[in-house]
Amino acid sequence: MSGSAVKPPAAGLVGREGELDLALAELSGLRDGRSSVLVVEGEAGIGKTRLVETLAEEARSRGLRVLCGGGHPFERARPFGLAASALDLTPRSPDPRAAAIGELLSGRSTEPADAGEIRYRVVEEIVDLVETACAEQPVLLVTEDVHWADTASLLAVLSVTRQLSLAPLLTVVTTRPAPLPGSVVRLLDDLTDGGGRTLRLAPLTPDEVTALATRTLEAAPGPRLTAMLDKAGGNPLWVTAVLRSLTTDGALVRTGSEVEVTVSELPDSLGELVTRRLRDLPGPTLELLRVAAVLGDAVSLRDVAAVAHRPPLDVAGQLAAAYDAQLLDRVDHRVVFRHQLVHDAIYQQVPVPTRRLLHREAAVALMAAGADPLAVADHLVLGAERGDEEAVAWLRHAAQDAAGQAPSVTLDLIRRAEALLPGGHPDADAVSADVVQALLRAGDVAEASARAEAVLERPHAAEVDAPLRVALVAALALQNRADELVAVVEAGLATPGLLSPAEQVVVLAQQSWALTYSGAPAAGEDVATRALAVATETGDPATSVWALTALLVAEGRQGRFDAALDHARRATSLADASPAARAMPLQPRLMLGMALFDCDLVGEARAAFRAALDDEFGSAWWLSATLMADAQASYAVGDWDDAVAGLMAGEQAAREKANPLLEWQSLAYRTVIATGRGDLPAARELAGGFTGVLAGEQLPYNAGVLAFAAAGLMAADGDRPGAFALLLRCWRAEAERTSRFYHRFLAPDLVRLALALGRTDVATEVAGTVEDDVRLAPGVATVRSTALRCRGLVDDDPEPLLAAAELARRSPLVVEHTGTCEDAASVLAREGQHDAAARLLGEALERYEAVGAEAWAGRVRAGLRSVGAPPGVRGSRHRPGQGWESLTSTERTVSLLVAEGLTNGAAARRMYISPHTVNTHLRHVYAKLGVSNRVELSAVVHRSIE
Incomplete structure (x- = not known):
C-alpha cells in the first residue's frame, strides 16, 4: 500500500x-x-x-x-x-x-x-x-x-x-x-x-481507492491489483464492481497480508463488465433481464411477468440467477437493479430495434392490465413507430390525464402523438389543435399562436376551426397583440355558425380585455356589452360571468367605478350560483374586491380578497393578483408592516407565474413605504427593479402606480423637475388611452409639482380633468376629494381644500387623508390662518406617526414649526424594534396560531391569507423575537400572554 x-x-x-x-x-x-x-x-x-x-x-x-x-x-x-x-x-x-x-x-x-x-x-x-x-x-x-x-x-x-x-x-x-x-x-x-x-463529489484519490479495496477485501490490495483498480478513475461503484467480479471469477489470491490479482485484463467500462456477467446467465434469465430493463430500473414483478407472458412464479424463479450475479436486488414486490449503471448497461446491450419492440410490447401488456395511461405513455414514446394509430390514441388519452397536473408532460406526449401520425391522416388537424392547447397550458404562447395561425391559414377540418380560433385569441391576448386579436375575433364572428354562443362570449371577453389594457377601454366596453347581450340570450350564468368581468374592467379603467361595482356584484352572485362558472379560470371575488376598493369600501374589499384566497376554484390562476390586491389594501389603510409581508408574498407568487407587471407593482408599493419611512437607500434599491420600464417607449398599463412611487422617491431626493416630468408623461399616456383609473394616484402630486415649477397650465388642465371624473363616479369620496383638492391648490382657495379634507377624513385611506390635510394647511398658512393650519397638520402627523412614516412626519413637524405650533415632545408612537411588543397585530395572530401547533397552511386558512404571507410574517417574527424555531416561538408566546 x-x-x-x-x-x-x-x-x-x-x-x-x-x-x-x-x-x-x-x-x-x-x-x-x-x-x-x-x-x-x-x-x-x-x-x-x-x-x-x-x-x-x-x-x-x-x-x-x-x-x-x-x-x-x-x-x-x-x-x-x-x-x-x-x-x-x-x-x-x-x-x-x-x-x-x-x-x-x-x-x-x-x-x-x-x-x-x-x-x-x-x-x-x-x-x-x-x-x-x-x-x-x-x-x-x-x-x-x-x-x-x-x-x-x-x-x-x-x-x-x-x-x-x-x-x-x-x-x-x-x-x-x-x-x-x-x-x-x-x-x-x-x-x-x-x-x-x-x-x-470528486473521484476518489488513489489512497482512497486502496482504502476502499482494503475494506471490501479485508486485506490490502497488492501492487498489480492496485494498478488495475487505478483504471477505474476513482469511481467507487466501478472499483467495487471490479472487486466483486474478480472474486466471483476466482481471480484473486491472498499472498501474505495482501490480495493480488491473477489476471491481467480488466473491462474498459462497467457496461462491459455487466455484459460479461450476462454471458454466464441462462437464456430465460437474460431475456427477463432485458424485459425488466425496458420497463425501468425499479419495476413490478407482475409487470415483468405480463410483458414476458409468463406466470409470476416462473419469473421469480428464473430471475434467481440474476440476483446471484449481483445484478438485481429485491425491494418489496419490485425488481430493482443494483445501480442505475447496471440498468443502463443491460438496456443499452439490447439492440435498438429489439428495444423499440419490447417497449411497444410493454405498452400493450400494460394496457391490457389496465395500467395508468401515463405509465403506458413512456413506453409508447420509446416504442411506437409512425403510423401506429393505437399509440396515437393512447398518447392523446394520457395527455388529457396529465393536462391539469403537468402541462409540459402533456405537451411532450401530444407532440409524440403528432409525430406518429402518417401524412394526410384524418385526425391530423385534431391533434394539431391538441398541440395548440398543450402549448397554451405550458406557457409557450408564441408557438401556440403560430401553430394555430398555420392551421387556420390552410385547409383544415371544420370541427377544429372554432377551438383553434378560441385558443389563438387567448394566445394573442397573453402576448398583448391586441390588433391581431381583434381581427381574429371579428373574422370568427363574421362567419355564421362558426362559433357557439358560449365561444362568442369568451372571445369577445378576451377582445374586450385586449382593447382595454392596450389603451382603448371605451372600445373594450362596447365589445363587453356585445358579449353580455349574447350571454343573456343563452341564459348561461357562466358566459355572463365572462362578459360581466370584461365589462367591469373596461368601466373601471374609464373611471366609472360605481358602474363597475354593480357589475362585479352581479358577476359574483352568478358565479356563486353556478358550478360551471366557478370552475372557469376567473375569480369573480377578486374582481369584486378590486371594484369595492376602487369605491373606497376597503373593509368589504378585504373580505372579498380573503374569500378569493379561500376559494379553491380559480384561486391558483389569480393567487399573485389576489395577494397583491390585499396587500395594497393594507398599504392604503396604513397597515404597512402587513402590507410589506403581503407584497413580498405576492411578488414571489407573481415570479412563479412569470408575471413581471405584478412584480413591478410589489416593488412600487414597497418603494413608497420605504420612502415614507425615510429609508431612501432601500427605496432606491427597490425602485431599481421597475424604473427601467418607465423609460421605455411603451408604458405598461399599471404605469400609474409605478410612476407615483418613482416620482415620490425622486422628489424626496430633491429632483422635483424629474418627478414632474415622469408624472406628466404618465398623465399624458392615461389621456391617450382614455383611461382615468390612475388619476387619484397622479393628480395631486402632479398639480403640486406643476405649481411649484411654474407650470400653471398643467395644473389647471389636471384640475379640470379630475373635476370631470366626479361626474363618472359621484358616489366615490376619494374621486370627489381629489377634484376638490386639486381645484383648491390651483385657485389657492382653502374652501375646496377644507371640503376635500372633510371627505378624506371619513376615509380609512391614509395617504389621501394626510396629503389633503397637508395641502389644505399650506394654503391656510399662506392666508395667515395658522391655527387652522396647525390643526390639519396635527391630523396628518398623528396618522403618519401611527404608520411609521417618519420621513413624512418630519416634513409635517417642520410645517407645524413654520406656523408657530411646534409639535413639542411627543411620546414615541413607534413600536419597539425587538420583543413581543414590537409585533404587529397580524404578526401576533400568526405567532399565536403557530404556538397552537398550526402549520403555515392551516394558519393561512384560519386568517384567510396565503401560506406565502404567513411565511413572510414568520420571518419578521423570528427576527424581532430573536428565535430560530417554532418551539422557541411558542415559549415566547406563552410567556407573553400569561
Whole structure:
C-alpha cells in the first residue's frame, strides 16, 4: 500500500468524510429549527446514493422523520412521480392527507377543481403535508436523481424549500452533472440562490481507492491489483464492481497480508463488465433481464411477468440467477437493479430495434392490465413507430390525464402523438389543435399562436376551426397583440355558425380585455356589452360571468367605478350560483374586491380578497393578483408592516407565474413605504427593479402606480423637475388611452409639482380633468376629494381644500387623508390662518406617526414649526424594534396560531391569507423575537400572554 495513510472512513464511507461532516452539520442544525438545502452532484456511481443513505441512517438514529424518493428514467411522463415516491402519495397511503393527494393525482377525487390548475393545488397540499410532518419532528427530505424528475415534482421541491424556510427541514437533492434539462438547471439555480449548498463529489484519490479495496477485501490490495483498480478513475461503484467480479471469477489470491490479482485484463467500462456477467446467465434469465430493463430500473414483478407472458412464479424463479450475479436486488414486490449503471448497461446491450419492440410490447401488456395511461405513455414514446394509430390514441388519452397536473408532460406526449401520425391522416388537424392547447397550458404562447395561425391559414377540418380560433385569441391576448386579436375575433364572428354562443362570449371577453389594457377601454366596453347581450340570450350564468368581468374592467379603467361595482356584484352572485362558472379560470371575488376598493369600501374589499384566497376554484390562476390586491389594501389603510409581508408574498407568487407587471407593482408599493419611512437607500434599491420600464417607449398599463412611487422617491431626493416630468408623461399616456383609473394616484402630486415649477397650465388642465371624473363616479369620496383638492391648490382657495379634507377624513385611506390635510394647511398658512393650519397638520402627523412614516412626519413637524405650533415632545408612537411588543397585530395572530401547533397552511386558512404571507410574517417574527424555531416561538408566546 503506497502513499500517505488514509483517514479511517466515517460511517462506512471512504473518501467522503468532509462531505459527510458538512451534511451532518446541516442535520444537527435541525435541532435549532433551521431549514437548509444540500445539492449533491456527481457522476453515476460516484457515491451520491451511499452518502445520502448514510445521512438518512444517521437521521433515523436521531429520531428524525426521513422521506426519500427518486426520479426514474422512464417515468418522466408521470406528473409528481418523484414527489409521490418520496411522500407515498397514493390513494392507499396510511396517511389520510397523503391519500387525499393521491386521489387528486389519480383523478379519482370527488372534489371539483379546475383541471388547468390542479397541479398548483397539489403543490400546496404537498407543502402542507411536509410542514405537518416538520411540526411533529424534524424532517430529512431526500429527492434523488432529479435529472430524471418530471417538471411537476421539480415545482413541488422548489415550493417546499421556499415556503418552509423556517421549518426544521433538511432537503437533499442529488443529480448528475451537466448536461441537464433546463427545468433541472432552473431548480438548482433557485435552490442555490435561496442559500442552498452544493457538494460536488470528486473521484476518489488513489489512497482512497486502496482504502476502499482494503475494506471490501479485508486485506490490502497488492501492487498489480492496485494498478488495475487505478483504471477505474476513482469511481467507487466501478472499483467495487471490479472487486466483486474478480472474486466471483476466482481471480484473486491472498499472498501474505495482501490480495493480488491473477489476471491481467480488466473491462474498459462497467457496461462491459455487466455484459460479461450476462454471458454466464441462462437464456430465460437474460431475456427477463432485458424485459425488466425496458420497463425501468425499479419495476413490478407482475409487470415483468405480463410483458414476458409468463406466470409470476416462473419469473421469480428464473430471475434467481440474476440476483446471484449481483445484478438485481429485491425491494418489496419490485425488481430493482443494483445501480442505475447496471440498468443502463443491460438496456443499452439490447439492440435498438429489439428495444423499440419490447417497449411497444410493454405498452400493450400494460394496457391490457389496465395500467395508468401515463405509465403506458413512456413506453409508447420509446416504442411506437409512425403510423401506429393505437399509440396515437393512447398518447392523446394520457395527455388529457396529465393536462391539469403537468402541462409540459402533456405537451411532450401530444407532440409524440403528432409525430406518429402518417401524412394526410384524418385526425391530423385534431391533434394539431391538441398541440395548440398543450402549448397554451405550458406557457409557450408564441408557438401556440403560430401553430394555430398555420392551421387556420390552410385547409383544415371544420370541427377544429372554432377551438383553434378560441385558443389563438387567448394566445394573442397573453402576448398583448391586441390588433391581431381583434381581427381574429371579428373574422370568427363574421362567419355564421362558426362559433357557439358560449365561444362568442369568451372571445369577445378576451377582445374586450385586449382593447382595454392596450389603451382603448371605451372600445373594450362596447365589445363587453356585445358579449353580455349574447350571454343573456343563452341564459348561461357562466358566459355572463365572462362578459360581466370584461365589462367591469373596461368601466373601471374609464373611471366609472360605481358602474363597475354593480357589475362585479352581479358577476359574483352568478358565479356563486353556478358550478360551471366557478370552475372557469376567473375569480369573480377578486374582481369584486378590486371594484369595492376602487369605491373606497376597503373593509368589504378585504373580505372579498380573503374569500378569493379561500376559494379553491380559480384561486391558483389569480393567487399573485389576489395577494397583491390585499396587500395594497393594507398599504392604503396604513397597515404597512402587513402590507410589506403581503407584497413580498405576492411578488414571489407573481415570479412563479412569470408575471413581471405584478412584480413591478410589489416593488412600487414597497418603494413608497420605504420612502415614507425615510429609508431612501432601500427605496432606491427597490425602485431599481421597475424604473427601467418607465423609460421605455411603451408604458405598461399599471404605469400609474409605478410612476407615483418613482416620482415620490425622486422628489424626496430633491429632483422635483424629474418627478414632474415622469408624472406628466404618465398623465399624458392615461389621456391617450382614455383611461382615468390612475388619476387619484397622479393628480395631486402632479398639480403640486406643476405649481411649484411654474407650470400653471398643467395644473389647471389636471384640475379640470379630475373635476370631470366626479361626474363618472359621484358616489366615490376619494374621486370627489381629489377634484376638490386639486381645484383648491390651483385657485389657492382653502374652501375646496377644507371640503376635500372633510371627505378624506371619513376615509380609512391614509395617504389621501394626510396629503389633503397637508395641502389644505399650506394654503391656510399662506392666508395667515395658522391655527387652522396647525390643526390639519396635527391630523396628518398623528396618522403618519401611527404608520411609521417618519420621513413624512418630519416634513409635517417642520410645517407645524413654520406656523408657530411646534409639535413639542411627543411620546414615541413607534413600536419597539425587538420583543413581543414590537409585533404587529397580524404578526401576533400568526405567532399565536403557530404556538397552537398550526402549520403555515392551516394558519393561512384560519386568517384567510396565503401560506406565502404567513411565511413572510414568520420571518419578521423570528427576527424581532430573536428565535430560530417554532418551539422557541411558542415559549415566547406563552410567556407573553400569561
